[in-house]
Amino acid sequence: MREIEYAAPTSVDDAIAALAGAGVCRPFAGGTDLLVQMRSVPPSEQKWVDIKRIPEMTSIALDASGLRLGAAASCWEVSQHKGLRETFPGLVEAAELIGSIQIQNRATVGGNVCNASPAADTVPALIAVGADCVIAGPDGRRTVPVAEFVTGPGTTQLGDNELLVELVVPPVAARTADAYLRFSPRGEMDIAVVGAGVSVTLASDGTCTAARVALGAVGPTAFGVPAAADALVGTSLDETALERAAAASRDAANPIDDKRGTVTYRRTVAGVLTRRAVQLAASRATERSS
Amino acid sequence: MARKTHVQTTINGEQTEFLCHPHQSLSEVLRDELHMTGTKEGCTTGDCGACSVLLDGRLVCGCLVLAIEAEDTEITTIEGMASGEKLHPLQQKFLEHAALQCGICTPGFLIAAKALLEHNPDPTEHEVRYWLSGNLCRCTGYDKIVAAVLDAAQSMGGDTR
Numbered sequence: 439m440r441e442i443e444y445a446a447p448t449s450v451d452d453a454i455a456a457l458a459g460a461g462v463c464r465p466f467a468g469g470t471d472l473l474v475q476m477r478s479v480p481p482s483e484q485k486w487v488d489i490k491r492i493p494e495m496t497s498i499a500l501d502a503s504g505l506r507l508g509a510a511a512s513c514w515e516v517s518q519h520k521g522l523r524e525t526f527p528g529l530v531e532a533a534e535l536i537g538s539i540q541i542q543n544r545a546t547v548g549g550n551v552c553n554a555s556p557a558a559d560t561v562p563a564l565i566a567v568g569a570d571c572v573i574a575g576p577d578g579r580r581t582v583p584v585a586e587f588v589t590g591p592g593t594t595q596l597g598d599n600e601l602l603v604e605l606v607v608p609p610v611a612a613r614t615a616d617a618y619l620r621f622s623p624r625g626e627m628d629i630a631v632v633g634a635g636v637s638v639t640l641a642s643d644g645t646c647t648a649a650r651v652a653l654g655a656v657g658p659t660a661f662g663v664p665a666a667a668d669a670l671v672g673t674s675l676d677e678t679a680l681e682r683a684a685a686a687s688r689d690a691a692n693p694i695d696d697k698r699g700t701v702t703y704r705r706t707v708a709g710v711l712t713r714r715a716v717q718l719a720a721s722r723a724t725e726r727s728s
Numbered sequence: 729m730a731r732k733t734h735v736q737t738t739i740n741g742e743q744t745e746f747l748c749h750p751h752q753s754l755s756e757v758l759r760d761e762l763h764m765t766g767t768k769e770g771c772t773t774g775d776c777g778a779c780s781v782l783l784d785g786r787l788v789c790g791c792l793v794l795a796i797e798a799e800d801t802e803i804t805t806i807e808g809m810a811s812g813e814k815l816h817p818l819q820q821k822f823l824e825h826a827a828l829q830c831g832i833c834t835p836g837f838l839i840a841a842k843a844l845l846e847h848n849p850d851p852t853e854h855e856v857r858y859w860l861s862g863n864l865c866r867c868t869g870y871d872k873i874v875a876a877v878l879d880a881a882q883s884m885g886g887d888t889r
Contacts, residue, residue: 444733444750444796473792474773476751486750488797514786538862539840541774543786544793626861627775 446488468544505607509548528616532563561660563618565652566635575600614639615722634711656691684709737798740808755779755790766806777863780836787843806835825876829867
């Protein structure tokens with residue numbers, strides 16, 4: 439029997455207390471993964487803790503100290519937040535690629551991270567902007583980089599009785615911008631064959647002074663590709679640098695063969711998307727410097 | 729069985745209350761408890777959009793919302809779309825354009841299109857197709873549906889209620 443118990447606390451402390459109950463307790467935000475899982479594999483008794491009535495967890499705060507994105511803020515809220523799109527266009531691109539409008543209105547970036555799909559769109563985008571996960575538990579709060587939070591397909595560092603409260607992104611440096619590109623056979627309502635998140639910083643003469651490159655759907659988890667970033671730093675993002683970064687992404691990709699693409703295909707696309715995402719991020723960084 | 733929970737909500741402008749189990753979806757309760765069967769249930773995985781309803785004005789799949797979450801919210805279903813005998817312009821245009829065959833997907837498309845026009849009263853064809861990508865029709869294809877929505881937008885002239 440798919441029996442569940444439901445709680446809707448209004449503070450993080452109350453949510454942690456609710457999660458500390460006996461048996462299996464699941465934080466419940468948009469439910470776009472959780473309800474589907476419940477129907478495909480009816481759980482034994484579970485307690486679901488609805489976190490959408492906790493103001494801290496649904497808020498989006500963007501100011502000089504950076505971004506604090508509540509884990510229960512919907513992808514729709516993210517995509518409609520004007521300042522957020524201007525500041526982190528790549529992160530917003532990733533969030534608004536997830537599902538239909540119906541799904542956008544429910545699904546959350548925090549849930550996308552916690553669901554820990556290898557093909558999750560927001561994870562490479564978050565790694566590219568240097569995001570951290572703030573986790574609350576019975577013993578207080580701890581902070582973990584997004585790249586370390588996800589530990590495998592469907593698994594995270596989140597312990598029993600712990601809750602992802604928010605995603606924290608440092609402020610954007612001058613002449614810095616991000617981009618996220620996904621390849622999938624259809625433009626929407628599809629899952630990534632490859633995803634690439636990039637952030638670049640340009641000096642006033644156009645030289646790349648800092649970069650981050652992250653890939654999704656080409657390994658058990660999304661991951662950063664330092665070798666691709668290294669290939670970009672100190673260059674003017676010329677053809678040689680772009681090709682070196684693309685080659686680094688092809689080398690770092692460790693994909694599976696499945697119906698969405700072969701290993702060879704995914705490796706190739708990882709290189710192509712890296713190159714294009716770098717160019718897109720660089721054009722945005724250039725606009726910001728003018 | 730766990731105890732049923734009492735939920736108070738507003739559906740199509742009317743105060744409504746019902747009892748539900750925590751695991752029951754909103755579409756399940758609308759159909760099976762409240763006998764509002766205009767909302768259809770197709771895939772129950774959020775892919776087909778047949779169960780589309782508005783929750784506090786936001787377009788959602790009723791199958792991916794727990795009925796218990798409806799406490800203190802406002803829900804709009806297909807039953808609330810016409811004003812008595814007077815069809816909503818979208819409903820009228822779906823008839824005029826023959827934008828349906830079997831009709832199972834139609835309530836979901838109408839609710840989704842209503843949400844679109846409230847958000848964007850003058851959408852392009854591309855915007856209509858993108859917005860409606862969460863609704864599947866397995867009979868007619870989508871051209872007539874898109875044409876009906878565009879025509880409705882034009883006839884409404886920005887008055888999207």
